[in-house]
Amino acid sequence: MPNDPHRPNPTAAPTHAPDEDNDDEMIGTLLSRRHALRLLGLGTGAAALGAGGVLAQRGAGNASSAPVSASSGLPGCVVRPAMTEGPYFVESEPRRSDIRRDTTTGKLSAGVPLTLNFEVSRVAVGGCTPRGQVLIDVWHCDAQGVYSDVQGNSGDFLRGSQVTDAQGRAKFTTIYPGWYRGRAVHIHFKLRPLDASGKATGEFTSQLFFPESVNSAVFARAPYNAHGTKADTPNAQDGIYRNGGSQLLLNVKGDPTKGYAATFDIGLNIG
Numbered sequence: 001m002p003n004d005p006h007r008p009n010p011t012a013a014p015t016h017a018p019d020e021d022n023d024d025e026m027i028g029t030l031l032s033r034r035h036a037l038r039l040l041g042l043g044t045g046a047a048a049l050g051a052g053g054v055l056a057q058r059g060a061g062n063a064s065s066a067p068v069s070a071s072s073g074l075p076g077c078v079v080r081p082a083m084t085e086g087p088y089f090v091e092s093e094p095r096r097s098d099i100r101r102d103t104t105t106g107k108l109s110a111g112v113p114l115t116l117n118f119e120v121s122r123v124a125v126g127g128c129t130p131r132g133q134v135l136i137d138v139w140h141c142d143a144q145g146v147y148s149d150v151q152g153n154s155g156d157f158l159r160g161s162q163v164t165d166a167q168g169r170a171k172f173t174t175i176y177p178g179w180y181r182g183r184a185v186h187i188h189f190k191l192r193p194l195d196a197s198g199k200a201t202g203e204f205t206s207q208l209f210f211p212e213s214v215n216s217a218v219f220a221r222a223p224y225n226a227h228g229t230k231a232d233t234p235n236a237q238d239g240i241y242r243n244g245g246s247q248l249l250l251n252v253k254g255d256p257t258k259g260y261a262a263t264f265d266i267g268l269n270i271g
Helices: 033-039 212-219
Strands: 064-066 113-124 127-130 134-139 159-163 169-175 186-193 204-209 253-255 259-268
Touching (some): 159 169
Antiparallel strands (some): 186 204
């Protein structure tokens, strides 16, 4: 078997040292709950955010937020943290909905099917409105922890981008991500609003995480169980997840036999 820099080796040092993956720091400024609510125009009398509520900023006036359940008493959206891009982002990923197949070889990535729906909105006082023309990039490793097009790996499997429609929606068909040493199971994503000429006018980058119960169900199956039946690093032990990952935890529906689906709503006020 080729020596893959993304494939964990129990006899070797971790292949993704913190300085290599660069996934151990939060990007942006974390604001108090009261300040975040004030920025949303809710005032101090509104219901408090959930534990760890933050506003992530990558520069003056740049913010991102996302909704919680209606029972919280908030309008449509509350704030979410930005997270580091890491070293494996590749610019100009193919524009496509189904990212499972490598366009250079035609090979389909093996794994449990996952449908990932994004719903992007613009935050406004009292709620959110759908936001079209937002470029969404998604990238993650395969069932064996391998990323395409980096570290000597070729291809473009499990990479893709789409522009949201008038309803702010975009759907990706992929597989449940695998793991590599030192990180919880996660998916990277980047949002970039586009102007009329197609030029990006801002950028927000973060990561999505999965419930441990679902991770366990998936990793008990082939091809994931080639590394054992548990993910290498639980969410609670992942340095990124501990910095706000609970707000980026997907509500996953389905089972490991037929596959899973999840919808991630996010308000975007940059650009």
